[in-house]
Amino acid sequence: DTGVSQNPRHKITKRGQNVTFRCDPISEHNRLYWYRQTLGQGPEFLTYFQNEAQLEKSRLLSDRFSAERPKGSFSTLEIQRTEQGDSAMYLCASSFTRGGLAGSNNEQFFGPGTRLTVL
Amino acid sequence: AQSVTQLGSHVSVSEGALVLLRCNYSSSVPPYLFWYVQYPNQGLQLLLKYTSAATLVKGINGFEAEFKKSETSFHLTKPSAHMSDAAEYFCAVSVVKGDTGRRALTFGSGTRLQVQP
Numbered sequence: 001d002t003g004v005s006q007n008p009r010h011k012i013t014k015r016g017q018n019v020t021f022r023c024d025p026i027s028e029h030n031r032l033y034w035y036r037q038t039l040g041q042g043p044e045f046l047t048y049f050q051n052e053a054q055l056e057k058s059r060l061l062s063d064r065f066s067a068e069r070p071k072g073s074f075s076t077l078e079i080q081r082t083e084q085g086d087s088a089m090y091l092c093a094s095s096f097t098r099g100g101l102a103g104s105n106n107e108q109f110f111g112p113g114t115r116l117t118v119l
Numbered sequence: 120a121q122s123v124t125q126l127g128s129h130v131s132v133s134e135g136a137l138v139l140l141r142c143n144y145s146s147s148v149p150p151y152l153f154w155y156v157q158y159p160n161q162g163l164q165l166l167l168k169y170t171s172a173a174t175l176v177k178g179i180n181g182f183e184a185e186f187k188k189s190e191t192s193f194h195l196t197k198p199s200a201h202m203s204d205a206a207e208y209f210c211a212v213s214v215v216k217g218d219t220g221r222r223a224l225t226f227g228s229g230t231r232l233q234v235q236p
Contacts, residue, residue, distance in 0.1 A: 004162070033224075040128075042209050042226030043163070091162055108224060110155075110162035 002026060004111035006092050012117045013082055020078045021114045025094030032075050033108060034067055035091040036060065043091055049075060050097075082118045089113040121146040121212045125227035133235050138182075138197040140230045142210030145191065151213040152193040153224070154184055158206045166208075169193060180204070205234045 005024045013019050025032050030051050035043035046065070048056045051072040061067075064082075069075040079086055093108040126141040144150060151170045155163040167178025174186040184195045193210060210227045 006162075009160075035224075040228065042123075042211070042229050043224075044226070045223060093163075107165060107168065110164070112160075112162040115160070 004092055004094055004109050006090075006111040006114050008114055009112060010115045010117075012119065014119050015084060016081055018078065018080045019082055019116060020076055021090055021092075021116075023075045023077070023092030023094075023111060025074070025092070026096075026109055027073075029094035029096045029109070030072070031095045031097055032069055033093040033095075034075070034077055035093065037089040037091055037113070038087075046077075046090075079116075082116075084118045087116055087118045089115050121150060121214050121223070121225050123210050123212050123225055123227035125208075125210050125230050127230055128228065129231045129233065131233040131235060132200045134202055135199050138195070138200045138204065138232065140195040140208050140210075140232065142184075142193045142195065142227060143191050144193060144210070144212045146212055146214055148214050152184075152186060153211040153213065154178065154182070154193075154195050155209045155211060155226075156206045157209065157229075163209065166195070200232075200234045202234050202236065205232055207231050 007022045011019055032049045034046040036046055037043040046058050046061050047067050049069040052069050064080045067077045091113045092111045095108045122145045124143045153168045154166040156166050157163050166182050167176045169176050169186045177183045182197045184193050186193050207229045209229045211224045213224050
């Protein structure tokens with residue numbers, strides 16, 4: 001399978017604990033996105049990488065959240081001191097943009113998500 | 120800023136009936152538009168996309184959508200519903216974010232399609 005993979009698929013944690021999720025994008029994709037999806041809503045953008053550079057963070061991404069993409073391949077999303085409001089599905093997507101052109105049609109391919117439940 | 124409105128959080132049709140899921144968008148610049156489908160506990164799968172070429176777009180699984188600029192709409196249709204079409208459907212709009220080059224995806228809140236036997 002050469003699609004986007006995410007691990008773990010499910011995570012249950014207690015309030016106050018730290019959690020880390022991993023995303024492995026499609027291998028040749030240079031852009032990687034994190035989204036959060038709460039029940040009954042569409043995904044909301046969290047952050048975006050072009051290769052290893054984190055170019056943008058949404059206002060939804062509080063200082064308890066940190067994301068990395070150290071070698072421009074896989075990415076991790078860490079949530080520190082989790083709160084019940086962090087319970088959601090965390091989706092990763094990747095895309096390929098040739099030559100870094102803005103405006104190119106970078107179709108995003110989504111992973112299956114990590115469902116986080118904070119007790 | 121761009122936004123998407125999906126009319127009807129739940130739509131129920133009979134098997135074999137026409138499927139119509141409504142999407143209206145708001146964007147200050149020409150948008151790209153997408154429909155994604157999500158099955159329970161799965162990620163999103165692209166059904167079809169409009170990228171400023173033909174206004175009638177055909178996608179996978181017999182779905183199609185028509186971009187109507189005058190109505191700012193991008194409704195999703197399928198002539199004959201199948202039981203396997205039962206899922207959550209999301210409309211999304213995409214515009215270029217100038218400073219980072221990111222083509223931001225803004226999603227609607229989704230429409231759950233039920234197909235009755």
